[in-house]
Amino acid sequence: MRILPLLSLLSLLPLGACIDEAGTWRTGEDLRELRFDPYSADVGVYPDTSILDDPNNPFADSLDPNGDLKWQLFESGCDRGTYAFATALALQPTGEHQFYTATCLKALYDGARVADEDLYLVWTLAKRGFEQVLISFPDDVTYDATGTIAYPLAPLAEDGLVALGAVPATRGED
Numbered sequence: 001m002r003i004l005p006l007l008s009l010l011s012l013l014p015l016g017a018c019i020d021e022a023g024t025w026r027t028g029e030d031l032r033e034l035r036f037d038p039y040s041a042d043v044g045v046y047p048d049t050s051i052l053d054d055p056n057n058p059f060a061d062s063l064d065p066n067g068d069l070k071w072q073l074f075e076s077g078c079d080r081g082t083y084a085f086a087t088a089l090a091l092q093p094t095g096e097h098q099f100y101t102a103t104c105l106k107a108l109y110d111g112a113r114v115a116d117e118d119l120y121l122v123w124t125l126a127k128r129g130f131e132q133v134l135i136s137f138p139d140d141v142t143y144d145a146t147g148t149i150a151y152p153l154a155p156l157a158e159d160g161l162v163a164l165g166a167v168p169a170t171r172g173e174d
């Protein structure tokens with residue numbers, strides 16, 4: 001009977017090899033130093049899909065827009081989060097993807113985490129992203145961590161615009 005506990009213990013050993021170190025992602029690419037660099041004047045704003053052509057985007061060919069990786073990347077920092085959510089937005093346009101792309105762009109602007117010459121562009125992209133939530137996805141929602149409680153995105157997008165010092169666009173109008 002001693003063999004059963006030993007087999008159980010041995011069966012757990014391969015699992016240790018699957019655990020990633022902090023900052024090292026499953027694709028094998030170390031993304032700790034990844035910094036967002038706007039690829040176009042419309043990147044991350046619906047309906048633009050230029051993020052998929054961005055050579056700096058490590059997720060252009062591999063992100064599942066329905067998977068959890070985008071949330072992990074969002075929580076790990078907005079450089080990675082911007083690339084992840086803008087990629088998800090290009091692959092699957094939703095208000096949630098647009099909102100979190102704009103939220104990351106705002107955080108990059110607020111923290112001056114882009115080149116000085118790109119600060120105004122990133123502010124503009126964040127502003128336009130929040131406006132697109134109001135214009136193109138006015139009834140979309142996001143969910144709490146349990147995935148069961150829905151929150152409308154329009155008021156959150158309006159708050160994002162106010163925080164940027166921008167005037168919210170009227171819902172459903174350009």
